[in-house]
Amino acid sequence: xxxxxxxxxxxxxxxxxxxxxxxxxxxxxxxxxxxxxxxxxxxxxxxxxxxxxxxxxxxxxxxxxxxxxxxxxxxxxxxxxxxxxxxxxxxxxxxxxxxxxxxxxxxxxxxxxxxxxxxxxxxxxxxxxxxxxxxxxxxxxxxxxxxxxxxxxxxxxxxxxxxxxxxxxxxxxxxxxxxxxxxxxxxxxxxxxxxxxxxxxxxxxxxxxxxxxxxxxxxxxxxxxxxxxxxxxxxxxxxxxxxxxxxxxxxxxxxxxxxxxxxxxxxxxxxxxxxxxxxxxxxxxxxxxxxxxxxxxxxxxxxxxxxxxxxxxxxxxxxxxxxxxxxxxxxxxxxxxxxxxxxxxxxxxxxxxxxxxxxxxxxxxxxxxxxxxxxxxxxxxxxxxxxxxxxxxxxxxxxxxxxxxxxxxxxxxxxxxxxxxxxxxxxxxxxxxxxxxxxxxxxxxxxxxxxxxxxxxxxxxxxxxxxxxxxxxxxxxxxxxxxxxxxxxxxxxxxxxxxxxxxxxxxxxxxxxxxxxxxxxxxxxxxxxxxxxxxxxxxxxxxxxxxxxxxxxxxxxxxxxxxxxxxxxxxxxxxxxxxxxxxxxxxxxxxxxxxxxxxxxxxxxxxxxxxxxxxxxxxxxxxxxxxxxxxxxxxxxx
Numbered sequence: 001x002x003x004x005x006x007x008x009x010x011x012x013x014x015x016x017x018x019x020x021x022x023x024x025x026x027x028x029x030x031x032x033x034x035x036x037x038x039x040x041x042x043x044x045x046x047x048x049x050x051x052x053x054x055x056x057x058x059x060x061x062x063x064x065x066x067x068x069x070x071x072x073x074x075x076x077x078x079x080x081x082x083x084x085x086x087x088x089x090x091x092x093x094x095x096x097x098x099x100x101x102x103x104x105x106x107x108x109x110x111x112x113x114x115x116x117x118x119x120x121x122x123x124x125x126x127x128x129x130x131x132x133x134x135x136x137x138x139x140x141x142x143x144x145x146x147x148x149x150x151x152x153x154x155x156x157x158x159x160x161x162x163x164x165x166x167x168x169x170x171x172x173x174x175x176x177x178x179x180x181x182x183x184x185x186x187x188x189x190x191x192x193x194x195x196x197x198x199x200x201x202x203x204x205x206x207x208x209x210x211x212x213x214x215x216x217x218x219x220x221x222x223x224x225x226x227x228x229x230x231x232x233x234x235x236x237x238x239x240x241x242x243x244x245x246x247x248x249x250x251x252x253x254x255x256x257x258x259x260x261x262x263x264x265x266x267x268x269x270x271x272x273x274x275x276x277x278x279x280x281x282x283x284x285x286x287x288x289x290x291x292x293x294x295x296x297x298x299x300x301x302x303x304x305x306x307x308x309x310x311x312x313x314x315x316x317x318x319x320x321x322x323x324x325x326x327x328x329x330x331x332x333x334x335x336x337x338x339x340x341x342x343x344x345x346x347x348x349x350x351x352x353x354x355x356x357x358x359x360x361x362x363x364x365x366x367x368x369x370x371x372x373x374x375x376x377x378x379x380x381x382x383x384x385x386x387x388x389x390x391x392x393x394x395x396x397x398x399x400x401x402x403x404x405x406x407x408x409x410x411x412x413x414x415x416x417x418x419x420x421x422x423x424x425x426x427x428x429x430x431x432x433x434x435x436x437x438x439x440x441x442x443x444x445x446x447x448x449x450x451x452x453x454x455x456x457x458x459x460x461x462x463x464x465x466x467x468x469x470x471x472x473x474x475x476x477x478x479x480x481x482x483x484x485x486x487x488x489x490x491x492x493x494x495x496x497x498x499x500x501x502x503x504x505x506x507x508x509x510x511x512x513x514x515x516x517x518x519x520x521x522x523x524x525x526x527x528x529x530x531x532x533x534x535x536x537x538x539x540x541x542x543x544x545x546x547x548x549x550x551x552x553x554x555x556x557x558x559x560x561x562x563x564x565x566x567x568x569x570x571x572x573x574x575x576x577x578x579x580x581x582x583x584x585x586x587x588x589x590x591x592x593x594x595x596x597x598x599x600x601x602x603x604x605x606x607x608x609x610x611x612x613x614x615x616x617x618x619x620x621x622x623x624x625x626x627x628x629x630x631x632x633x634x635x636x637x638x
Contacts (some may be wrong), residue, residue, distance in 0.1 A: 008319065008463040131159035131188075139194070141175035148182035156185035163192045168590075170194065176201030178206030182272075190216035191223075198222035199230075206230035214240040221247050228253030232260035240266040241276075250274030255282040258289070266293040268324075280305040285312045297322035303331030310338025310366060317343055322350040332359025336366035345369060350376040357385025364392030372423075376435060383411030390415040397422050402429040409437045409465060416447045416472050425452040428461075435460030436486070446471070451501075452478040458574040459484075463491025470498030479501070480507035487511055489518040496522055502529035509536035509560070519545035527552030534560040536586070543570035550577035557581065562612065563586035575600035586612035594618035598626065605631035612637045 020424055043168055097441050130151050139162050151157040160179060171194050179186065180201075186209040191197060202223055205212065212235040217223055223246055231238065232253075238261045243249055249272055257264065266285055270273055280301055284291065285308055292315055296305075306327055309316070319341070321327070332355050335341070344367045349355055355378050364370070370393050375381060381404055390396065401407060407547070412428060428434065434455075450473045454460050461484050476499050481487060492514065496503075503526040508514060517542060523530065530544050530553050535541050541564040549556060559582055561570075571593060574580060582604060587593050593616050601611070605627070613619055613627075614637050624638040 001433035009021075014137065041410055047388040051453065051605075053505075063475040066090050090281075122371050129158050130156060131161075132157060133161040133163070135163040139171045140167075140169050141172055141178070144171065144175035145178045148178045152182065158185055159188040160186060161188075161190045161192075162194055163190075164194075166460070171198050172196045172202070173198055173201035177204045180204035184209055185211060186483040187211050188214040190214075190218075191220055192216070192218040193220075195219070195221055199224055199226040202227035203230040206234040210234055211237060213237050216240075216242040217246050218242070218244040219246070224248035225250055225253030225256070229256050232256040236261060237263055239263050242268040243272055244268070244270040246272055248274065251276055251279035251282070254279030258282040258284075258286040265290055265291065267291065268293075268295040268297075269299060270295075270297040271299075275299050275301075277301050277304045277308075281308045284308050290315050292316060293318040295320040295322075296324065299324060300326060300327045303334060304327055306331035306336060307334035309341075310335030311340045313338075313340050313344070315343060316341060318346045319344055320348040321352055324352050324354070327352060328354040329356045332356070333362045335359075336362025336364070339366060343369060346372040348374040348376075349378060350374075352378055353380055356380045357382055357388065360385040361388035361392060364389040367393065367397050371395055372398040372400075374402075375404055376400075376402040378404055379406060382406040383408055383414065386411040387418055388538045390418040395422055396420065398425045398427075399423065399425040400429075401431060402427075403431065405432045407431055408433045409435065409468075413468060413472065416450065419447070421449050423447060423449050425454075426450060427454040428456070428458060429454070430457045432458075432460070434458045434465070436462045436464035438464070443450040447473050451475060455482075455484065456480060457483040459486070462486035463488055463494070466491040467494040470495040474498050474500045477501055477503060478505040479503060479504075481511060482507055483510040485510070488513045489515055489521075492518050492615045493521055496525055499526070502526050504529050507532075508532040508538060509534050510538075512537065512539055514538050515540045516542055516544040518547070520548040523548040523552040523583055527554075531555050532558040534558075535564055536560045536562040538564055541565060543567055543573065546573050549581055550574055554579040554581075558584040560584075560586040562586050562590065564590060566590045567592040568594055568600075571597040572600045575603045581607045583607060584610040586610075587616060588612045588614040589616070591617055595620055595623045598623050601627060602630055606635045610635050614638060 031301075040487060070102070095634065132147050132151070134140075147157060147160075157179070160183075173196075176197060177200075181204075186205070189205060189212060197220060199222070203226065206227070207230065215231065215235075215238065225248070225604075228249065229252075233256075238257070241257060241264060251274065254269075254275065255278065262359075265284075269280075276299070280296065280299075281304065283289070284294070284305075289312070291313070294309065294316055295318075297320070301324060306321075309319070313319070332352075336359065347363065347367065347370055355375075357380075360375075360381055361466070373389075373393065373396060383406070386401075386404075386407055390399075399419065403413075412431075412434060416423070416426065451486070453469065453473060453476055455465075461481075463486070466481075466487060476495075479495075483491070492508075496518075505523070506522065506526075514535075519535070527549075533549070533553070533556060535545070543560065543566060545564075546561070547567065547570075549559065566587060571587070574582065574585075585604065585608060597619075605611075608631065611627070611631070611634050615638075619638075621638075624636065627634075628636050
């Protein structure tokens with residue numbers, strides 16, 4: 001800046017030798033708060049040794065001395081000739097200067113300054129690796145202007161996230177305009193709940209940020225197809241597009257993106273009432289389509305869209321359908337029989353009443369490389385559909401079923417037997433049709449590939465089902481039986497006897513009928529492999545279980561005994577085990593654990609990185625404070 005203002009003689013910009021005569025004048029300065037991107041060096045406070053001047057004379061001199069008497073055009077010419085650091089300093093002078101600086105395009109900067117370091121600053125600016133996030137009241141146009149000026153000399157802005165909106169002075173098109181002018185390196189833009197931003201702002205981004213790769217628009221009602229037209233025309237590198245609850249975006253905008261964005265790999269569209277079959281069909285059927293991820297939720301699309309996806313989705317690997325009320329059995333059947341989803345690896349279907357046994361079987365046959373399948377809240381699927389699907393999907397590795405109430409034990413066990421040799425993980429959550437039945441498997445086949453099994457909050461699941469699982473799945477290593485009040489020691493013991501590989505992770509939270517006997521049996525037979533044990537809410541578990549754990553589980557790193565009948569003696573037992581190296585311990589809600597456990601907890605703190613003491617009424621705040629000070633490497637919840 002010294003190069004500009006170091007003039008002598010009658011041509012000086014500043015007649016009194018100072019840029020501004022009263023540094024405290026509120027109209028000349030901008031208060032940006034903390035964490036702004038503009039840079040300003042510290043200055044010593046100058047002494048005022050000038051003689052007494054009447055207010056009128058001072059006012060006249062101030063008018064003559066202020067550079068702000070220059071019109072915007074002159075200031076613009078001055079500011080664009082500054083170096084990047086000088087522009088950052090100048091942004092602190094006033095809001096007017098900041099606004100002018102933030103609207104200087106890169107090509108408008110003085111050529112002499114932009115070419116000073118051909119291999120240095122210019123390339124550094126174009127990297128665009130800086131990320132900025134504005135939320136709530138901090139999301140304003142002024143802060144966006146500060147970001148524009150401040151990031152130019154520090155690597156260039158690459159990611160911008162705006163969450164929420166300040167109703168008084170939130171982000172508008174003007175703020176995005178400054179980003180578009182000063183941040184050509186922008187690659188990621190996310191706008192959430194910014195109702196004051198419309199087409200003009202996004203069009204400016206499209207015109208100025210040709211490197212844009214990811215765009216996320218959520219709850220932006222003022223943005224329409226016009227913005228997508230500009231993006232499609234000017235941002236050929238766009239790879240990810242997410243549109244959610246944008247009421248003015250429809251088929252025309254998506255058609256433009258489908259025609260002009262050959263690198264588009266991921267689309268996610270949710271709750272956009274104007275989006276229908278035409279928009280989805282155009283995106284998927286484009287000749288240059290390289291889509292790999294498609295997520296459609298709460299849209300007014302029909303069977304036509306799924307049929308097109310099944311025929312043209314040759315590059316799709318991940319597919320998610322949620323709440324599609326107008327898609328029926330024919331749509332899923334046509335998708336499976338389209339023979340285009342040969343590369344599909346992950347399929348998730350949630351709250352789609354149109355998916356039936358026939359459609360599910362067709363999907364299994366039409367996706368030969370499917371590895372992960374999740375079916376949630378689809379009440380029309382029964383045992384027959386699940387078994388038929390499992391027979392067809394020979395490459396399946398992970399199966400998740402949630403709130404599918406027509407599926408019973410027959411379908412569940414049938415899927416385990418028919419999924420092939422690659423199935424590794426099965427999850428069954430809140431399926432009310434699961435009830436203990438005599439399935440008559442005297443010499444059943446075994447699913448030797450299954451390593452992980454989760455059964456959560458299925459009230460009909462009990463000991464008889466555990467006995468069958470033990471025969472079907474001898475290689476289990478991770479088991480979760482959470483919220484199953486019907487299982488007892490006897491049922492779990494039959495499973496433990498059949499597990500040949502050795503259990504490593506066991507979650508039994510909420511199984512209120514289990515006792516110390518089964519914990520002792522489990523630690524004796526699987527203690528040398530056990531790494532994680534969760535007994536939260538097992539009210540009959542006492543210190544005896546902790547004695548068994550301390551004696552038999554040298555590899556245990558995570559233990560949750562929240563809301564169990566544990567006392568200070570059990571904690572002392574854990575601390576006294578020389579070979580036990582716990583990293584995470586939770587005793588939340590253990591009312592009998594008191595301040596007396598302080599020495600034991602302090603001793604275990606040598607290895608602990610996480611400790612949960614919430615709702616332990618017998619532990620005082622002073623004990624917690626002492627532990628926080630002593631165990632400074634451990635995250636303590638209290």
